[in-house]
Amino acid sequence: MVNFILRNIWQRIILLIFISIISHAIVHLAPGEPALVDPSNPRMKAEDIQRIRAAFHLDEPLHVQYVYWVKDLFTGELKSFKDNQPVMEKIWKRFLNSLPLFVIATFITWCLAFPVGIRAAVNRDSTFDRSSTFVSYALISIPGFFLSYLVIIFMVKTFNIPVLGMRTFGLENASFLFQSMDRVWHLTIPALMSAIAGTAVLSRYVRSQMSEVLHQDYMRTARAKGLPEDQVIYHHGLRNALLPFITMFGLTIPGLIGGSVIFEQIFSWPGMGRLGYEAILARDFPIILTLNFMTAILVLVGTLVSDILYAVVDPRIKF
């Protein structure tokens, strides 16, 4: 077991090094340098551009730049090109904003997808099954931002609740209860919107897993023993169907950064996805690279944890 974990960690570290090299190469080899973002600015002379490039080591060969980046990243010295703030601090601030959105969206996804999927699998070919199948395909197929706009219009017109940003401007002196209610309202719609596509996909998986398990022999045995139907489905069936979802949970973690760009943009949510989007617009290479690198770490840690959990939960797996 310990051997297995150590070998896995070692493999993942090698993967991580390759990932960082590839993403560094992609970002730096693509045309469009930070110094060229504002080409029409008359104050930028050729020697200024040269000075900026030298200051950011952009005139060095690629592998030297890579070494500079890695060294700065691990000593905490990495500065953003745009405003010279430490990168880790900027990302950490945005991470704290993204976290509640991600946690609540994930919570909604898992809490909705399981009941829907299980019910659809148990009552196969019923009206509920057919309509939930159709609705989940429709939700997968609709562009996220189009649906969000429809919901924003509907919500603002019917319930008159705030949807944009993290809090209402000018409420700093209001009572604590009022402020926290305001925060909750601002959180609800974005979290719901970013949960929808995930819910649709996950409920399909739950349904197919469940309907596979329901045909197993041990289910028939459990029924033959005379167990109540609820216990058969939830105790014998669901527990076996749950196994593959450990893996899926590990794979949802990168959504923290990549999946939220669109929704954070729509709802003006100052999170990590938006930080990445702004960094891309400004050619802020340190932030883009560090975000990419952190996503890769999250994916690798997520898959490692799910591999280990898999072994812990399922006694049939041996190393």
Place this chain on the structure above:
Amino acid sequence: MNESITALETDELPPSKGLFQERWDILKRNKIAYGSFWFLMSLLALAFFGKLLTRYIVVFDPKIVRLSEKFLPPLTAFTSSITPKEDAPTFDIYLFGTDELGRDVFARMLEGTSVSLSVGFVAVGIMLTVGIFFGGIAGYYGRVKLGFITVDTIIMRFVDIMLCFPTFFLILTVVALLPPSIYNIMIVIGLTSWMGTARFVRAEFLSLRDQDFVAAARSQAIPEWRIIFIHMVPNAIAPVLVSATLGVASAILTESALSFLGFGVQPPDATWGNILSDGKNFLFDAPWLTFIPGFTILLVVLAFNLCGEGLREAFNPKLKTTY
């Protein structure tokens, strides 16, 4: 006479069918998937004719600007006396209304059909080419050692590396840094989505490479690339077909998301995605500019998804045609 012949034939075993004929019959029983298949076929025809019409017939031109006619709701008849007669829309009626520059939304949607679908198909073409190539190599030469690691390990580790990138973020980075062009978008979407196909093809190849027909082909000294791509790939095509259908759907969605962030296909080329993201600025004054492209994307992507899902079920070897 005819009846007696059919009676005789039914006494024997039913005539044997090819794999595709058999699977096609299963697909036919799934009414929704079968319906969406024909819907997509007619959409392809529409895209083709739309391309021809917008290119060669003046009244269909989506680029005509009629500033005096902006924001007309759908189904408005053409009555303007300022705009010259040769700039009048199709059938003298704005079927889908006009946008902020007085362009005919119907003509733009028609043009967008071919552009959006070609973004989807070219991206999927790239995805399939790369995926089949890497999957095929990894599956066929899996046991060959290069130095201390096998070919299979190298390729599958590379697939793992690609899977670790947050896809949409990567697409966004590359598209934003490259000069805006419709080809870059197709290539980038294609190059970031081939990993699934490669895994499917490899898995199929692992079971195919030890089968008799491959051994027979090898015994006749057929070149290896020919064994891989002419003999083995057609046998591994079922999962590829499914992921291709679903891939077109997600490519269309990705393009519209990129358009929303301003990195999609640039004007004057119209796609459903950029008509939608332009239209959202006028959501309250001209809701049709948002709703028409939005629901078109929903309908088409839904059809691709349902068709792909139907194909997946039809190619599921556990299902057999029952009479």
